[in-house]
Amino acid sequence: MALVAVSNKRVILKRYLTACEIGQLGDEMEVVTAEAVPLSVPAGSFAVLVKNLYISCDPYLRNRMIRHEVPTYISDFVPGEVVTSHGVMKVISSGHLDFKAGDLVWGMTGWEEYTLINNPESLFKINYPEFPLSNYTGVLEMHGLTAYVGFFEMSKPKKACSAIGQIVGQLAKIKGCYVVNLLKTKFGFDDAFNYKKEPDLEAALKRCFPEGIDIDFENVGGAMLDAVLPNMRLGGRITMCGMISQYHLERPEGVRNLMYIITKRLRMEGFVIFDSIAVYRQFEEEMAGYLREGKVTYVEDIVQGLDAAPAALIGIYNGLNVGKQLVSIAQA
Amino acid sequence: MALVAVSNKRVILKRYLTACEIGQLGDEMEVVTAEAVPLSVPAGSFAVLVKNLYISCDPYLRNRMIRHEVPTYISDFVPGEVVTSHGVMKVISSGHLDFKAGDLVWGMTGWEEYTLINNPESLFKINYPEFPLSNYTGVLEMHGLTAYVGFFEMSKPKKACSAIGQIVGQLAKIKGCYVVNLLKTKFGFDDAFNYKKEPDLEAALKRCFPEGIDIDFENVGGAMLDAVLPNMRLGGRITMCGMISQYHLERPEGVRNLMYIITKRLRMEGFVIFDSIAVYRQFEEEMAGYLREGKVTYVEDIVQGLDAAPAALIGIYNGLNVGKQLVSIAQA
Structure with missing residues (x-):
């Protein structure tokens, strides 16, 4: 078989960011056309060559563009090399x-047209291609799984609860919970406010939860978390998933209300979704059911082409996206 | 039987404190001689009249001398009324x-010579009078129980751990743990430092725990807690018991390192010992065994007489006590 080679446009990291640049610029990324890649895997290799269809813009990615003295839970990107994230791909x-040409998969890939994946064990086959394939960068993938594990396993819902994030909010609704989210009309949440525009977060929470909060699914951190603490109910749980309001700060905001953890007997627990990958197939089946029945609604914000990818990633820190931000690279 | 009445010296609260006065003054307390009390309970009453032998000086007491707009986990004291705390008493x-004259008990009582206790169900009979009775204001009472519940139930020790507080530290030693405490020689702790004198708390912890901390039994809070977080190991537990460094501050210190709760998958959980009173008898028997076998050593700082009580209480905020602070009022 003749080796066909094609050009390969890609987004590379040019230089490391400083923490305060997280939501600014974009000149630390560059779109280049790399040397042509052959369209088949090397003879004898166990690798898989994929065509990238969708790539995911996630808050944690800008943090990988910072050089960390102390290792975090994920490795830093390397200047000159392609940016990576989860995506949807065609083999x-x-x-x-385990894989053959034509298979649809999701997993870690490059921000480029074609990627040679040397550890295909890390890929997941897509079991429900009847949904928009882009859903496999979010609601049917790690974001959905994060909401699922964080809500059902970590937060142990009983009845009432708060929640942040569109999916966890809807999971909470399925369980009959009382939740806050930005988009209450769209997702059917009981109440909502925009934490960036609220002058008094503690009062806003008290307004939304006059009887207090049983479960906080925390993705904001800082002042928002400080406002949550006095509004928690006895024995409540704070599931710590992320702190998007803090990543661009040179020094994180101080949280002063931790005494409530004692007086209200709270449990605050962190988790990283990579630890829960074993639950994925169970989650995928359950979430596919919720989507099919219309119990979960999902909104995506899709930009076209790798050239638009750097700005799309920066946009999520500035609140420019409505729904899950992703980049469409090619059609299946 | 003739009613014998005796005079009754007592410590009353004169006025509410402000938060920043917690470790200062003492003029908000006053030692007065109240009207004579009859030395028997009123006819038909279910009450118990006790002679107070020892009373306990505890960090939470000064907090009860502040008027709280929002109720805390325990009621505020009332100006003009006697100060109360746990003590050791003779009926x-x-x-x-359930009680007869001569019984030795511990429980909530007044800072005075004699107290009429209207809810004697709250009292515990002393099962091991062979130990110094004063131990029932500490190691054989709520302080010991706090260490016991906080360590064995909340912190779920495996092998390595840190701990603060003399009793929890020794429980940790019994379990083979590596612990930090102020008094390592006395209690046989592996290492120790004084958090009030250490210029770089984060470095001090790293020195004591080069491999990181699995269990933090937190009683200090503020900057100390902030230094603990980066030194925690993956999946570690922070049992939140108190924050003595914060109670005198108008505004608590901000804790900035909470992101480690996510990246290190930590669990931070608060508890209030009043919830665990059901475990007391099991604890009392076990702790009596440890004391008898010399596995737990216990140091008390005893002042004599009610006149010395206000200064003794203030002293614990200024680090003047060595060991558990208490006041001896009378001999059994």
């Missing part, structure tokens, strides 16, 4: 028995 | 079937 050529 | 007269 073009496979040296691995 | 003088009883209207309650």
Whole structure:
């Protein structure tokens, strides 16, 4: 078989960011056309060559563009190399028995047209291609799984609860919970406010939760978390998933209300979704059911093409996206 | 039987404190001689009249001398009324079937010579009078129980751990843990430092725990807690018991390192010992065994007489006590 090679446009990191640049610029990324890649895996290789269809813009990615003295839970990007994130891909050529050309998969890939994946064990086959494939960068993938594990396993819902994030909010609704979210009309949440525009967060929470909060699914951190603490109910749980309001700060905001953890007997617990990958298939089946029945609604904000990817990623820190931000690179 | 009445010296609260006065003054307390009390309970009453032998000086008491707009987990003291805390008492007269004159008990009582206790169900009989009775204001009472519940139930020790507080530190030693405490020689702790004198708390912890901390039994809060977080190991537990460094501050210090709760998958959980009173008898038996076998050592700082009580209480905020602070009022 003749080796066909194609050009490969990609987004690379040019230089490391400083923490305060997280939501600014974009000149630390560059779109280049790399040397042509052959459209089949090397002979004898167990790798898989994929065509990237969608890539995911996630808050944690800008943090990987900072050089960390102390390792975090994920490795830093390297200047000159392609940016990576989760994506949806089509297998073009496979040296691995579990995959064949034409398979649709999701997993870690490059921000480029084609990627040679040397550890295909990390890929997941897409079991429900009847949904928009882009859903496999979010609601049917790690974001959905994060909401699912964070809500059902970590937060142990009983009845009432708060929640942040569109999916966890809807999972809470399925369980009959009382939740806050930005988009209450769209997602059917009981109440909502925009934490960036609220002058008194503690009062806003008290307004939304006159009887207090049983479960906080925390993705904001800082002043928002400080306002949550006095509004928690006895024995409440704070599931710590992220702190998007803090990543761009040179020094994180101080949280002063931690005494409530004692007086209200709260549990605050952190989790990183990579630890829960074993639950994925169970989650995928359950979430596919919720989507099919219309119990979960999902909104995506899709930009077209790799050239638009750097700005799309920066936009999520400035609140420019409505719904899950992703980049469409090619059609299946 | 003739009613014998005796005079009754007592410590009353004169006025509410402000938060920043917690470790200062003492003029908000006053030692007065109240009207004579009859030395038997009123006819038909279910109350118990006790002679107070020892009273306990505890950090939470000064907090009860502040007027709280929002109720805390315990009621505020009332100006003009006697200060109360846990103590060791001898029953003088009883209207309650469970108690008789001569019984030694511990529980909530007044800072005075004699107290009429209207809810004797709250009292515990002393099962091991062979130990110094004063131990029932500490190691054999709520302080010991706090260490016991906080360590064994909340912190779920495996092997390595840190701990603060003399009893929890020794419980940790019994379990083979590596612990930090002020008095390592006395209690046999592996290492120790004084958080009030250490210029760089984060570095001090790293020195004591080069491999990181699995369990933090937190009683200090503020900057100390902030220094603990980066030194925690993956999946570690922070049992939140108190924040003595914060109670005198108008505004608590901000804790900035909470992101480690996520990246290190930490659990931070608060508890209030009043919820765990059901475990007391099991604890008392076990702790009596540890004391008898010399596995737990216990140091008390005893001042004599009610006149010395206000200064003794203030002293614990200024680090003047060595060991558990208490006041001896009378001999059994």
